Amino acid sequence: MGASTDHVGDWAFSFGALTAVILDGDGTVLRCPRSAAELLGRTAAEVCGRPVRELLADGSGGVRGGPAPCKGGIPAAGRARLGHRSGRAVEVAFRVVRLEDSSELLVLAAPAHWVTEWGQSVSVLRALFSQERVGIGIHDADLTVVRTNVTPEMFGGPPLSPGSRLAEVMHTEDAQATEAALREVLETGVPLVGREQRMRSPLLPERERTLALSAFRLEDARGRPTGVAALFIDATGKRRARGQLDLLREAAARIGGSLDVVRTAQDLVDVLVPAFGDLAWVDLAEAVLEGEEPAKMLGGGEPHQRRAAVASANGTWPTGLIQLGETVPVLPDVPNLRMIQRGAAVITDREGAGAPLGDPRLVKMYVPEGGHSLVSAPLYARGLVLGAVAVWRTERPEPFDADDADLLTEIASRAALSVDNARRYTREHRSVLALQQRLLPSAATEASAGETSGFYLPARGGAEIRGDWFDVVPLPSLRVALVVGDVIGHGLQATATMGRLRTAVQTLADLELDPDELLTHVDDLVQRLAAEAPRGQRDTVGATCLYAVYDPVACHCTLASAGHPPPVLVRPDGTAKVIDVAPGPPLGVGGMPFETTTVDLEPGSLLALYTDGLARRGDQDIDGGVRWLTDRLAALSGPGRTPEAIGGTLLADLGDNPRDDDIALLLARTRAVPPESTASWEFPADPAVVADARQATTRQLAAWGLEELAFTTELIVSELVTNAIRYAGGPVSLRLIREKVLICEVSDPSNTQPRLRRARWADEGGRGLYLIAQLTTRWGSRYSRQGKTIWTEQPLAGSVPGRPSWVH
Structure with a gap:
């Protein structure tokens, strides 16, 4: 046929x-x-x-x-x-x-x-081809279009007519991807459902749409493939809505995780680029960066802002734009600026952004090369405009629209709350840190007992200020108390507790109590503070503390710990070890005793007291951190290195990584009083030995070349030894120490408290301590398990009368 x-x-x-x-x-x-x-x-x-x-x-x-x-x-x-x-x-x-x-x-x-x-098939086919929002394409085995309903109005591209190929109506890259998907359906028979496909017209490549592509294979009566039926649905709006939702979800997850103002601003632009635009920056008021509220302003002038964060899709920030950290220049009074200051978002193009600025120099600072569309939104929170975020599109062809402005406004409003929270935290953090630093003693001291240097580093990365502290308390007879403590909790409450504990330790130290007894009294205080706290906060009142007393005459150190990490000792030969201190309970636990440990320290030894923030390094446990600290101190404590230099290098090793705990470090380089600068005697409880004590004192002062102090010192020794024999019995010990002052100590086995009182004119006694108080710069008493010691200090030639030797 x-x-x-x-x-x-x-x-x-x-x-x-x-x-x-x-x-x-x-x-x-x-x-x-x-x-x-x-x-x-x-x-x-x-x-x-x-x-x-x-x-x-x-x-x-x-x-x-x-x-x-x-x-x-x-x-x-x-x-x-x-x-x-x-x-x-x-x-x-x-x-x-x-x-x-x-x-x-x-x-x-x-x-x-x-x-x-x-009949049903014909009805369905007729209904499909009559759709205006669903594109139908019947392709033969060569993927040539056999029948279609796609018109230019449907997807905004050229008409798709029978006998044509997709490459004639789609961008080459998009057509190749689509035909590859259809060919796979033709070859495998596996239907394709809802595959997102980018569609750009070869006539308008900058106009991009997203199509949802579904396809299935057509077969003849024998099951042989004859072609493919493809359905196209415009999913541009759906994809955009999903993209906006994803961007909002990403913003909620990433912004606000830091209590640092600049970090929060950087998180904002990192979310927006490249998902939303190609370039973005955040300008913040300088007051916000300092933790204060920004001043309200309307119109042009000096904005008092800095560029706090920048982000670029290609990773390089254009040199012509305002750089990170630079001050925002004076701006003219333009409508867009006023809209931002009133809390509204602004959409504009290149011409609309640059022309109102007038000055070509400003245009170069604000309009990037290739930038064609700009959207800006204020960082508005709690009635304050903290700054603004701006996003440019330079590579992406589509301009910003009202939906984009609404999206940026919502993201910016969330970010503004995070920035304001970070600002308020910065203000509180600085206030607490200033209070903490004011409550701490001088960082460096130098005395007969040794040279000390203290260091305090606050927590970083959004962690609150804790209650770590150190202290150096001068004690009579050239001794010194070294203290390091760590209060439970954070913020202003912990700082206030730290101040109260430090004051208590100083007061108790003046009583010259043994370390274990001192901690017992402080433990009682902490329990009272816990009882005074609100019911829900009583478990948060507590502290750890290490208290040590070093005697440069005997060259030994007595320590007691209340749940605190043990100190590290570096000997003059460079070897280091951790001092094994009996660990007592933390302060506030109560019901358990504290124990003392005494160690001998060679002159030139380095003693390190610290809080656990120094020993906790990353994932390392505290034991590993103490080993690291011991090794580093041994390596850094070379000849001629001062405690200040050692501590500075040690803390520099920690870097700038975030820390969730404060660090307090106290380093002490010990000294010793030479043996020839001390003299001691012991006398029985016989009034006749008072003369012997005076003679021994006179001879020793002559040997030291201090004859000018003989008369005064004889009176002091005579009065103290006489009182000891009369009221305490024997034996009576007498010790003279020559350093920057002349120290006289008389010890007896009694614990009776000597009292200074005013004798009446007819009294035969009661004037001894009054006389001693007039002849010395300081005097006092301390107690031990064997009795008490009365001590006095007299200035040497060249020292300032009436001024204690420990004041420098």
Whole structure:
């Protein structure tokens, strides 16, 4: 016949279930093909020559349709129930056509369910191709468009016509990606559902849309692939809404995790670039960076702002723009500036951003090269404009719109609350830190007992100020108390507790109590402070403390610990060890005793007292941190290195990493009073030995070249030894120490407290201590388990009378 047979399978698929018979005018079957006979389970010979009504399953009542065009009463179209040889009924749909110039009738029939399916398929296909928001494309095996409903109005591109390829209406890169997806469906038969595909027109490549692509393979009756049906739905709005939601979620997760103002601002621009724009910056009021509230202003002038954060999609900040940390210049009074100051967002283009500035220099500072669209929003929180965020698009072609402005406003408002929280934290942190530093003693001291240097580092990375402290308390007889403590809790409450504990320790130290007894008294104080605290905060009142007393005459150090890390000792030969101090309970626990430990210290030894913030390094446990500290101190404590230099280098090793705890460090380089500068005697409880004590004192002062102090010192020794023999018994010890002052100590076995009183004119006694108070710069007493010691200090030639030797 000369007709093409390439698509015979398609036709067979479409008409394979269709059959036909020829009837005469009376409805008798004249000719019947095998397919029609087989539909009834009969042969053609059995069907031909019979009236069609005899073939019905239930007589003439089995025919439903319109008017009959023939004498046999067969309607022009309808449905009929034919009788099968097996006895069952076969329902068919039929149509009767009168042949031209003949009385014969052509009856076309097919099983009714096939006809119903064909009708539904046609309806569905017609409905799909009539859609205005769903694009349909039928592609053959070569992916050439066979049929489509895509118009220029549907996706904003050129028309997609039969015989064309996707590359003719889509950007080459997008067309290749789409055809690759369709080819995979054609080859595998696996449907594609909802794949997002970028679509740009070759005529307007800057205009980008997102399509949701679904596709399935078309097959012939034999199951061979003949093409692909593709459905395109515009998902640009859906994708944008999802992108905005993702951006909001990202902003909520990343912004506000720090209590540092600058870090919070940097987190904001890092969220916006490149997800929202190509360049972004945040300008903050200088007052905000200092933790204070910004001044309210409206209009141009000096904004008193600094560039706090920048971000660029390519990682490089343009040199012409205001750089990170630079001051924002004076700005003219322009409408966009006033809108930002009133709390509104601004959208503008390159011309709208640069022209109002007037000055080309300002334009270069604010308009980046290639920037075509700008959106700005204020950082507005609690009625204050803290600064502003600005985002430019330089590479992305689409300009910002009102939805983008709303999105940036929402993100900026959340960020502004975080910035304001960080600002308020900065103010409180600085206040607490200033109070903490004012409550701490001088960082460096120098006395006969040794040279000390103290260091305090506050917590970083948003952690609150804790209650770490150190102290150096001068004691009589050239001794010195070294203290380090760590209060539980943080913030102003911990700082106030620290101040009270430091005052208590200083007061108790003046009583010259043994370290274990002193900690017992401080423990009682902490328990009282806990009882005074609100009910829900009583468990948060407590502290650890290490108290040490060093005696440069005996060269030994007595220590007691209240739950505090042990000190580190570096000997003059460079070897280091951790002093094994009996660990007592933390202050405030109560009910358990404290124990003292005494160690001998060679002159030139380095003693390090610290809080656990120094020993906790990253994931390292405190034992590992103490080992690190011991090794570092041994390496740093070389000849000639001062405690200040050692401590500075040690803390520099910690770097700038965030710390969740404060650090207090106290280093003491010990000294010793030379043996030739001390002299001691012991006398029995006999009044006759008072003269011996005076003579021994005179001889020793002469040996030291201090004859000018002999008369005064004899009076002091005579009075103290006499009182000891009279009221305490013996033995009585006398010790003289020559340093920057002359110290006289008389010890006896009694614990009776000497009292200074005013004697009446007729009294024979009671003037001894009054006389001693007039002859010395200081005097006092201390107690031990063996009794008490009365001590006095006298200035040497060249020292300032009436001024204690420990004041420098």
